[in-house]
Amino acid sequence: MKRNPRIVFMGTPEFAVASLKKLIENNYNIAGVITAPDKPAGRGKKLRESAVKQFAKQYGLPVLQPVNLKSEEFNRQLKALKPDLQIVVAFRMLPEIVWRLPEFGTFNLHASLLPDYRGAAPINWAIINGETETGVTTFFIDEKIDTGQIILQEKVPIAQEDNASSLHDKLMEVGSNLVLKTVDLIVENKVKTTAQPERDLPKKAPKLNSENTRINWNDKAENIHNLIRGLSYYPGAWTQIGLQNDETKKLFIYKSRFENTGQNEPVGTIIAGKKDMKIAVKDGYIYPEIVKLQGKKMMDIGSFLNGVKNNTSLKLNF
Helix, strand or coil: CCCCCCEEEEECHHHHHHHHHHHHHHHEEEEECCCCCCCCCCCCCEEEHHHHEEEEECCCEEECCCCHHHHHHHHHHHHHCCCHHHHHCCCCCCCHHHHCCCCCEEEEEEECCCCCCEECHHHHHHCCCCCCEEEEEEEECCCCCCCCCCCEEEEEEECCCCHHHHHHHHHHHHCCCCCCCHHHHHCCCCCCCCCCCCCCCCCEEECCCCCCEEECCCHHHHHHHHHHHHHHCHHHHHEEECCCCCCCCEEEEEEEEECCCCCCCCCCCCCCCCCEEEEEEEEEEEEEEEEEECCCEEEEEHHHHEEEEEEEEHHCCC
């Protein structure tokens, strides 16, 4: 392969920016960038550009923002970029007409050790499931989701104090280096791929929604704690809490600790003091430390309790 291939980079969030930055720093030729259309955000619903677009503009890179990846107009524009290689980091599923275009293929960076945690939220689910290790994988895209031939993998330990945000940052950095190594191998014609192992029940990473982010207080304390850290700081594990005057609101819990201890309180019982609060579960207690009440700002638990007129009136609705 020629030493400086024309690369088209596809990505949208901050996670993808690190890989694009790494390629530019190493003098690779970025022929163009594909990212999501600008979206309305905030109270004013002003259009917000993706993190990748904002970064690409700093370097004067051509940016395409297709709504439909199968449209004739987009594919005409993509072909005009004459890509030799395409790289995908945190983007959409590509139609075959797109991923088959470059002579040297299209590869993807995925934030897990495939075949485990295929899907939209691999970082979150690795923590939610209590894993102590995860990693990143580069693979050539094929017609299915996250199933292609593996190029490289690198393992990353998950510390007990990690949450989704801290693990995101670790994998973003390790992943950007893996993207660079992968491109180097492709350029040097040294790529040796391996098929993903066949598993009867590979662990999955489905899209997060209001149902699978809701706290199940009938679960074990450690599982609830892992759900909280696996969804912190976005989108947040949540529950319904009853306040004074029978008012019920969503309460997001972003940080907690847990205790496995014998206790006789009914599951969901809130025991609150002036500066701390614990919630009874079947095998111990959950201690919320950073929370956000619906319509309010994120705050420590002491500040939350300070804003509640009667702590004894707090109760969970689950």
